[in-house]
Amino acid sequence: MRPVYLDYNATTPVAPEVLAAMMPFLTGAFGNPSSSHALGRQAHAAVERARAEVAGLIGASPDEILFTGGGTEANNLAIRGAIAPDDDRAIVTTAIEHPATEECCRLHEIAGRAVRRVAAGPDGIVSTADMAAAIAQETGLVTLILAQNEIGTLQPVADISALARSAGALAHTDAAQAVGKLPVDVRELGVDLLSIAGHKLNAPKGIGALFLRRSVVLRPVLVGGGQERGIRPGTENVPYIVGLGAACALAGERLKHRRAALAALSQRLLAGLREAVPGLVLVGDPERRLPNTLNVLFPGVSGRRLLEACPAVMASVGSACHADSEEPSAILTALGFERAAALGAVRLSLGWDGTAQDIDTAITELAGAWRSLASARQSAA
Structure with a gap:
């Protein structure tokens, strides 16, 4: 794939x-x-x-x-x-x-x-x-x-x-x-x-x-x-x-012809993730934002580990990763997010050539990786 x-x-x-x-x-x-x-x-x-x-x-x-x-x-x-x-x-x-x-x-x-x-x-x-x-x-x-x-x-x-x-x-x-x-x-x-x-x-x-x-x-x-x-x-x-x-x-x-379509794909991605991942949080104002950008907090997991477990999706995290530790994004902590929540951040930014199929694949893969990590964490506890 x-x-x-x-x-x-x-x-x-x-x-x-x-x-x-x-x-x-x-x-x-x-x-x-x-x-x-x-x-x-x-x-x-x-x-x-x-x-x-x-x-x-x-x-x-x-x-x-x-x-x-x-x-x-x-x-x-x-x-x-x-x-x-x-x-x-x-x-x-x-x-x-x-x-x-x-x-x-x-x-x-x-x-x-x-x-x-x-x-x-x-x-x-x-x-x-x-x-x-x-x-x-x-x-x-x-x-x-x-x-x-x-x-x-x-x-x-x-x-x-x-x-x-x-x-x-x-x-x-x-x-x-x-x-x-x-x-x-x-x-x-x-x-x-x-x-x-x-x-x-x-x-x-x-x-x-x-x-x-x-x-x-x-x-x-x-x-x-x-x-x-x-x-x-x-x-x-x-x-x-x-x-x-x-x-x-x-x-x-x-911008003249495709901006609305880009925003619609972004909303499709957010809606799908919210349905598949209970407790998902969108960072920042939901309206006054770029039409292609979502920064979301996956509850109970590290965003870095989530993406490592989800090679089907290429995205970014805001945390600073070191050999044996992680620190949350300075931007998110400046906005008042607690460390544990901020470590779950993943930035998903779309391009002009994205398709609905790409978005649906991303939702499925990210949600599946989140469920696997959350389940493993519960088992370890």
Whole structure:
């Protein structure tokens, strides 16, 4: 039986359309975009076409898109480059950020800058009022995730960006999990900076982008040549940039025609698991979430051991696994879940090509593995 892949929040396959767009630039069209001859001009035109495709997906202008080596680099550029060293204003973030954001904030903290982290509620969403209170105290940058990567909840970025602007602060959002899964418009969100990771939307690993509003001055993390306005120097990765552009164009079409079907498959999976696994808990708000993401707690078992016992389903757990011990996800403990319950977490994230048969197989296999583990535990007791 072909395993059912339900780990699309971890990474996605390169779409055939994306690979087809890339191939010419991996073979004959190998020019350097900075070269003035025909091959160079061809490469330069391809990069600018991709820039327009990325911008089109998020409602930006092409000149507001910088290509990076991935979402982590985009976050580093935004969070480490947006505030000048002599600006002693604080950074406001949340307690449920991806490490690519949290570690950047930690570097600021080590350098002596205040970082205020706002906790999320039990529903996995930060309170606008709590963010407002934190922002009101001399803030230079607000950074928060748009769609939480482990549990899929959507944060009130537009409201918080408005608060940041009123306080004279910049607003950044890590949109790596959101772009390509739901409509994202930088004007509606009101953000100054937004991070994209290509491998989350069927482009290759190792390519990303940063939306940078025209009025924002960003200090580079790297120095070198003048590529990407001197903010991200280095010869452009033309094939992967082309791939990201093609993936964004493809995502725009999918969002128009297939978003409801993706959400329906996710609901089918949740309903089936709830029926088959008494006591199953959905983590986070049931409505304000990504259409493809379920983080569920299987009662009385370890999520890691559940997936080990269920090779027919490829998914993720949030726990940190060591040789002889497990620790629960920091995100779930931050939301107030007890250790034993949090260890039962499994993240199930769907892709555009999933089928009802895949979902029904996953329900059967996961529920069967849970019953086997629960029965073995009862016998041992």
